[in-house]
Amino acid sequence: MIQRELEDKYLVMPEKAELLIDVALRNRPYLPNREEAVRFIGVYIGIPFCPSRCYYCSFPGYPLQHRPGLSEFFQALIYEVRQTGQALKELNLVVDNLYIGGGTPTVLDAPLWDKLLDSLQGGILGPETTEFTVEAGRPDTLKPEILNLLINGGVNRICVNPQTMNDKTLIRIGRQHDAQMIRDAFAMVRHTGFKHINMDLIVGLPEEGRTEFEQSLREVLRLGPESITVHHLSRKRGSTWQMQEVDVNQDPIGQMVGNTDEIMVKAGYLPYYLYRQKYMRGNQENIGYARPGSFSKYNIRIIEERQTIIGLGGGAASKFVNPNNWTLTTLYHPKDPATYINKVEGLINAQVDKLRALS
Numbered sequence: 001m002i003q004r005e006l007e008d009k010y011l012v013m014p015e016k017a018e019l020l021i022d023v024a025l026r027n028r029p030y031l032p033n034r035e036e037a038v039r040f041i042g043v044y045i046g047i048p049f050c051p052s053r054c055y056y057c058s059f060p061g062y063p064l065q066h067r068p069g070l071s072e073f074f075q076a077l078i079y080e081v082r083q084t085g086q087a088l089k090e091l092n093l094v095v096d097n098l099y100i101g102g103g104t105p106t107v108l109d110a111p112l113w114d115k116l117l118d119s120l121q122g123g124i125l126g127p128e129t130t131e132f133t134v135e136a137g138r139p140d141t142l143k144p145e146i147l148n149l150l151i152n153g154g155v156n157r158i159c160v161n162p163q164t165m166n167d168k169t170l171i172r173i174g175r176q177h178d179a180q181m182i183r184d185a186f187a188m189v190r191h192t193g194f195k196h197i198n199m200d201l202i203v204g205l206p207e208e209g210r211t212e213f214e215q216s217l218r219e220v221l222r223l224g225p226e227s228i229t230v231h232h233l234s235r236k237r238g239s240t241w242q243m244q245e246v247d248v249n250q251d252p253i254g255q256m257v258g259n260t261d262e263i264m265v266k267a268g269y270l271p272y273y274l275y276r277q278k279y280m281r282g283n284q285e286n287i288g289y290a291r292p293g294s295f296s297k298y299n300i301r302i303i304e305e306r307q308t309i310i311g312l313g314g315g316a317a318s319k320f321v322n323p324n325n326w327t328l329t330t331l332y333h334p335k336d337p338a339t340y341i342n343k344v345e346g347l348i349n350a351q352v353d354k355l356r357a358l359s
Contacts, residue, residue, distance in 0.1 A: 019271060019287075026272045030300045032307050037323035038359070040096045041088075041308045042298055043124055045081070047102040048073075048314030048337060051138060051176060073337040074112055076344045077313050078119050084312060085123015087352045091359050095124050097131040097298040103314070105134055106141040113146055117153035125154055131297045137161035137200070139185030140177040147192040157296065160185055160225075161200035165216040169205050179219070186223050196294055197225040203260075203284075204233035217260065221267050227290035228269060230260060264289045273299045308358065310351055314340045320354045329354065 006017040032040060049070055088095065098120070108116070125132070132155045136142055139160060150158070162182040164170060170178060189197055199220050203213050220228060261271070269289035273296075276285050288299055301307040302319070305328050311318040315335040321328055331354065333347060334340045340347075 019274070023271055023274055026270065026295065027300050027304060030295060030297055031304060032301075032323075034323040037307055037321060039092070040094050040128070041310060041355075042097040042099070042301060043084075043095050044298075044302075044309055044311045044316050045077070045098070045100045045105075046311060046313035046316035046333065047077075047100065047105040047108065048335060048340075049102065049107050050104045051107055051141060069337050069341075070108075072341055073314065074108075074115075076341045078115060080312050080344050080348055081116070081119045081124065083348050084310070084351065085120070087123075087348075087355065089123050091355055093355065093359065094126060094128050096128050097133075097301070098124065098129055099133045099135075099298045101135040102137075104136070104138045104141055106136040106138070106146055108146075110143075110145045110149060113149045113153075117149060120153075129154065131157060133157040133159065133198075133296065133298060135159045135161075136185075136189070138175070138177065139181045142185045142188060144188060144192065147189060147194075151193050156194070157196040157198065158189055158194050159198040159200065160189055161198075162216070162220065163200060163202045164205055164208065164212070165219040166208065166212055169208055169212070172206050183223065186225070196227070198227040198229060198290075198296070199223070199225045200229045200231060202231045202233055214260075214263070217263060221263075226294040227288065227296065228264070229286065229288045230264075231286045232284040261287075268292075272296075273303050275303050308355070310355070318351060318354075320358060322358055 003014070003017045003021060006012040006020065007014060012020070134150055134155050134157075136158050137160070139162075142160075160182065162170075162179070163173065163175070165179045165182065167178045186197065186199075201213070201216055201220060217228075217230075264271075268291055270292060271287045272290050273288040274285045288296070290296070298309075302309055305319055305321060306326065308321045309319050311331075311333055314333060314337050316333040318331040318333075319328055320331070331347075331350060334343060
């Protein structure tokens with residue numbers, strides 16, 4: 001019945017309708033009911049700095065060497081985290097999932113991480129925070145000292161994102177590492193004790209076709225992460241490629257995807273969340289695969305919009321969900337660190353007012 005309506009009313013292709021239904025059924029146990037959505041929220045913290053900017057990226061990620069101001073940004077972030085944590089306690093709201101992204105958060109050095117993790121205690125982090133993810137997307141930013149701080153600070157899910165395992169492509173997309181550094185970083189993260197590692201790959205990078213992508217996928221599968229997210233290249237506004245109109249692989253994107261789903265399912269991974277982006281090539285979507293028991297609560301809830309998730313830091317977005325009727329309002333933080341610093345007090349007040357209105 002549902003599949004027929006998707007196909008007849010919304011003109012969804014049969015294989016896409018099947019995928020949507022499969023994902024929706026896997027999502028269902030992770031969606032909060034109204035009572036849970038009143039009390040439990042998620043938090044996203046944005047660190048808008050990177051060691052360098054990838055050519056396809058439109059996220060806030062200012063290269064440190066070209067954008068001073070990390071110290072001032074960090075002071076404002078710590079202030080926002082502490083003030084927000086205090087407000088959450090007063091409103092009797094509990095954070096059950098926390099995600100620190102960016103940018104590349106692991107660009108922060110150990111003393112800054114120590115201060116950030118300390119500021120999270122009590123108000124934001126608590127015994128009911130069952131999922132705490134840090135985006136460590138660039139292997140060139142990972143060090144044992146930082147990894148130990150993260151795991152001792154409660155982080156239980158970490159992302160090490162190669163995008164490709166092809167050394168020539170890594171140079172083309174502006175990364176500052178090779179595939180061996182990815183393997184070494186994965187081993188270091190696993191040795192530190194992380195039991196859930198996610199890895200991202202991108203389909204359709206320049207001069208890569210199906211053969212190159214499947215080679216990267218099989219190399220990542222050999223490492224054995226708990227989850228793998230397969231993205232499809234999009235010409236995002238604000239990215240270097242979009243501004244420079246750089247040519248990308250024009251082969252049919254469906255051809256480049258190949259039998260990815262078959263490979264993933266055979267390896268023990270299931271699609272558990274998906275979403276579309278603007279300017280994506282072909283009739284495709286970004287799909288998160290994971291082993292059963294390793295689905296990310298944050299990923300599901302931010303896409304399904306069934307839980308309030310507040311954003312802190314640079315470029316963060318907040319989604320305020322009213323559980324009485326599941327309506328949504330949003331609030332955006334400035335991407336520019338200097339603008340964020342100047343507006344942080346007003347941002348805190350606006351977010352707390354919206355939380356009070358929902359409680």
